[in-house]
Amino acid sequence: MITEYLKKLYETIRSVAGITVVLAIVVAILSSIFRGPYIIVNTVVTGGMLALMSIGLALVFGVMNVAQFAHGEYFMIGSLTAYYTFIPIERYLGANPNAALSFLAPLVSILAAFCMGALMGVLSEKLIFYNLRKRSRTNWVMNSFLLTVGISVLLVNGHQLIFGTELKGIVRYWTGRPFCIMDVFVSRDRCYAFILSVLVIGLFWLFMKATRTGRAIRAVSQDETGAQMVGIDLSGIQVLTMALSCGLAGIAGASLLFMFPSYPSVGLDPLYMSWFVIILAGMGNVLGAVVGAFMVALLKVLTMEYIGSGWDFVVPTALIMLILIFKPNGIFGSDVRGVLEQ
Amino acid sequence: MLLEVKNLDAGYGFLHILRNVSLSVEKGEYVCLVGPNGAGKSTTLKTIAGLISPIGGEVCFDGETISGLAGYKVARRGIAYISEEMNLFSNMTVHENLLMGAYTVRDKQLEKNRLAFVYALFPQLEGRKNQLAGTMSGGERKMLGIGRALMCNPKMLLVDEPSFGLAPLLTEDVFDSLDTLIKEGGTILVVEQNVTKTLDVTDRGYVLEHGRIELEGPSAELARDPHVRKAFLGV
Structure with a gap:
């Protein structure tokens, strides 16, 4: 029994994905030894949130075959919602301090951001993708991609029109001394943001694996006709997928509000980063996206550390080009049979 | 009548395939739909299963009209469709x-x-x-x-080409399992290219050619029909 597992583990490690993951871990450990443990801490915090973004992207691509380029805007909506929820609560707290509420206020803001993101996701599916799907499915990948670009432009300018271009940010969510982990001081916000991302990813994973609805989402991504044959309502699953994906982006935007203040195009950087992740991991591969997110985060942190902070887009982009040339399916391959392959 | 298809017209986009197809299946019956390649056998099943919406005509199941319903709703009514490629x-x-x-x-x-x-x-x-x-x-x-x-x-199975891509021995196995289901009170409408085998095991059959029902009757009679023998059985 144990030898069997070891053998399986050995085979996994020997695959391309295994080699890459092991290599990434070794590099992370080595650089932390030479430069200091903050490299690992930074990687892990950035990676957690990047994973939330990338999961949503991979999910939408896998289930609906939409190359989502408006994903950053749901991140922006999340951060905006969190800002306008958190500021009034903070003001109220300034007048009447309350320890329990000041711990809960950020969580309430993040929850509001999730709901708002999910709501916007449902609206975009119902108003836009549903109608396109009903009209024609020819050239779906290209048409839906162009629509997402349109949505992105609309939302960015909508933000600018209604809320203006100034930075809407907060200094911190949680007050208090920073935590000290491995001789590195990590602010409470970063710590909680990471814990939150792990929790959400865990819940999401459980939902996809163990619940009936989660299985239905996976079924739709693997075979749409088969899903209909067993009685799954496709349009319901599509709405749910979009809501989940955009809600996760909203959570990411809200929990990183202390790092990225909300302004119209705040979503661009996370959008590009999460696209790097899913190209690296394989389009539509949700588990791969989680691992890939940490690898891209590591790459980014290392580039900033060793080459300079202006290069943090150049190195991942160069890597993406190499991947697209030599391993276009991504290092983890893909679980989904998209319309591209039919 | 468990399943009743009345004057069904269907196709893909501009491609009109089925014309005025009518067939019916009683509860507990084992019925086959045979015909040459491209006759519209699979299209008939897909239309009943709700994966293609019909151009005209009606499909009734268990006394209710189901034509035009989405595929998942048809599945929830108790019609299980098994496609050629399995999905x-x-x-x-x-x-x-x-x-x-x-x-x-x-x-x-x-x-x-x-x-x-x-x-x-x-x-x-x-x-x-x-x-x-x-x-x-x-x-x-x-x-x-x-x-x-x-x-x-x-309540009913629609089976598309159970022998498709299978070795003869495995085909026997699959047909045996369908037989077991019939014996346990199931209802099956099967589409097949393997006409000899199909007419041998089913109760009743329809012959579909160029999108129209050309012949119908008990399978044993169809197997003796000169047209069927000439066109499909090669005798």
Whole structure:
């Protein structure tokens, strides 16, 4: 029994994905030894949130075959919602301090951001993708991609029109001394943001694996006709997928509000980063996206550390080009049979 | 009448395939639809299953009109469609595929009973419970496809080309399992290219040519019909 597992583990490690993951871990450990443990801490915090973004992207691509380029805007909506929820609560707290509420206020803001993101996701599916799907499915990948670009432009300018271009940010969510982990001081916000991302990813994973609805989402991504044959309502699953994906982006935007203040195009950087992740991991591969997110985060942190902070887009982009040339399916391959392959 | 198809017209976009197709299946009957390649046999099944919406005509199931309903709604009424290519969830295990088949079954006990029933019908599947569906052989995939369709306790099975891509021995196995289902009170409408075998096992048959029903009658009579013998049996 144990030898069997070891053998399986050995085979996994020997695959391309295994080699890459092991290599990434070794590099992370080595650089932390030479430069200091903050490299690992930074990687892990950035990676957690990047994973939330990338999961949503991979999910939408896998289930609906939409190359989502408006994903950053749901991140922006999340951060905006969190800002306008958190500021009034903070003001109220300034007048009447309350320890329990000041711990809960950020969580309430993040929850509001999730709901708002999910709501916007449902609206975009119902108003836009549903109608396109009903009209024609020819050239779906290209048409839906162009629509997402349109949505992105609309939302960015909508933000600018209604809320203006100034930075809407907060200094911190949680007050208090920073935590000290491995001789590195990590602010409470970063710590909680990471814990939150792990929790959400865990819940999401459980939902996809163990619940009936989660299985239905996976079924739709693997075979749409088969899903209909067993009685799954496709349009319901599509709405749910979009809501989940955009809600996760909203959570990411809200929990990183202390790092990225909300302004119209705040979503661009996370959008590009999460696209790097899913190209690296394989389009539509949700588990791969989680691992890939940490690898891209590591790459980014290392580039900033060793080459300079202006290069943090150049190195991942160069890597993406190499991947697209030599391993276009991504290092983890893909679980989904998209319309591209039919 | 469990299933009644009246004057059905259907096709894909501008391609008009079925013209005025009428057929009916009684509860407990084993009916086949045979015909040459491109006659519209699969289109007929897909239209009944709701995967294609008809241009004209009506499909009634259990006394209610189901034509024009979306595929998932037809499936929820108790019509299980098994396509030629099976449409399995290839990155799920055999077990998960079967559970997906019971998607519409809310009753845990019934789900358990159906699982036991399917594993009893296809013991090979139980041995491969944890294997990914995409890594199985053609015969096993066929069994899994039928098994998944049986999980929702359907009132009727629509089977498209059960022998497609299978070795003769495996074809026998698949037909045997359909036989067992009929003996247990099931209702089956099967589409086949293997006319000899099909007319041998079914009760009644329809011959579809160029999108029209050309002949119908008890299978034994069809097998003796000069036109059928000349066109399909090569005698």
